Amino acid sequence: MFKGRIIEIADYISKNSQVLDIGTDHGYIPLYLLKNKITDKITATDINTKPLLQAKKTLIDYKDLETLKFIKSNGFENIIDIASYQYIIIAGLGGKTIEIILKNYNDNAILILNPTNNEAILRKFLYDNKFKIEDEKLIYENNIYSIIIKAKKQYKVLKYNQRDLVLGPILIKKNNKVISQFFYQKGIYFQNIFLKSKKEEHKELAKIYLSNKLK
Ligand SMILES: C[S@@+](CC[C@H](N)C(=O)[O-])C[C@H]1O[C@@H](n2cnc3c(N)ncnc32)[C@H](O)[C@@H]1O
Structure with missing residues (x-):
């Protein structure tokens, strides 16, 4: 069930950290984090009721865990303790949707972003809003390429050119x-x-x- 993409996303998360998974859908990323004892401090959110119910089913074995929360939320809308999260995962959503969600985010978590498209638009947003791209991975499985971006707020102006936006500054180096x-x-x-x-x-x-x- 766990594909390389989920494993590579989870690989960025440090042990016992507080994780917010926005757009959790079936809850497979939280499941991987729990199964592999990476962390149990997870808030799984989704804008829609159905996926959130599905995530609860997936994570039924962990239903008594007090640190595992489910919240119906459009992006950060219903998240009250935003600053408490060390990692924010937004995976499997379009680059423009991720950009819209991040417009309301001003804290210091490490962002793990996995845009399904429009990665150049997302990178531009990150640069323009002083989020430094610290790492990027390109996964290829089942004939699909998937980009994972690790970014963090830097509070300083970051320079970039068109090549950085289109290709990705780290992918160019790797x-x-x-x-x-x-x-x-x-x-x-x-x-x-x-x-x-x-x-x-x-x-x-x-x-x-x-x-x-x-x-
Ligand atoms: C393709 S799934 C991704 C599932 C999972 N994150 C993964 O990478 O395997 C996208 C999920 O994001 C949810 N979603 C879309 N827009 C959202 C938003 N603005 N806030 C929260 N969830 C959203 C959808 O309801 C859907 O369940």
């Missing part, structure tokens, strides 16, 4: 085989789109992705 393959595929994708759209933005994206060379 640049392993999986990463360079991902960039190449994206480059070809945008090149083909440009052939039809003739839009400069697509040409520019293709250029940035294809500018990467495997070290």
Whole structure:
């Protein structure tokens, strides 16, 4: 049941830390954290009732745990003790939705973000709002690429360029085989789109992705 993506997200969480999982859905990330004794101080939230009920089912073995909470909430809306969380996980949501959720966040937790799309928009938001990208991972499983971003508020202006936004500052540095393959595929994708759209933005994206060379 636990895929590489969940394992890699959990890998960032330090032992016995206070974790807020926004958009928990089936509750698989909390389940992994509990099963592997990483932490039991978890608040699982979701905007919708059904997924939250599903998460309660998934975590039925832990129902008597006082430190495990379930809250129905749109982002941080119904979370009262926001500053008490050391880690905030927002995984499997679109980059723009993650951006909207984080607009109300001004504390110091380590953010573990796993956008399903629009990662460049999310990175721009992070830079513009003084969240430093401390690490990034690219997971490839079942023919799907998945990006995991670790970020934290820095309270200072962070410089960036278009390449940082599109490729990711850490992925550029790591640049392993999986990463360079991902960039190449994206480059070809945008090149083909440009052939039809003739839009400069697509040409520019293709250029940035294809500018990467495997070290
Ligand atoms: C695809 S699931 C991701 C599940 C899980 N986080 C994971 O990575 O495996 C997305 C979940 O986010 C919830 N969601 C969407 N927008 C949300 C918001 N603004 N606040 C909280 N939850 C939200 C949805 O209801 C859904 O259950």
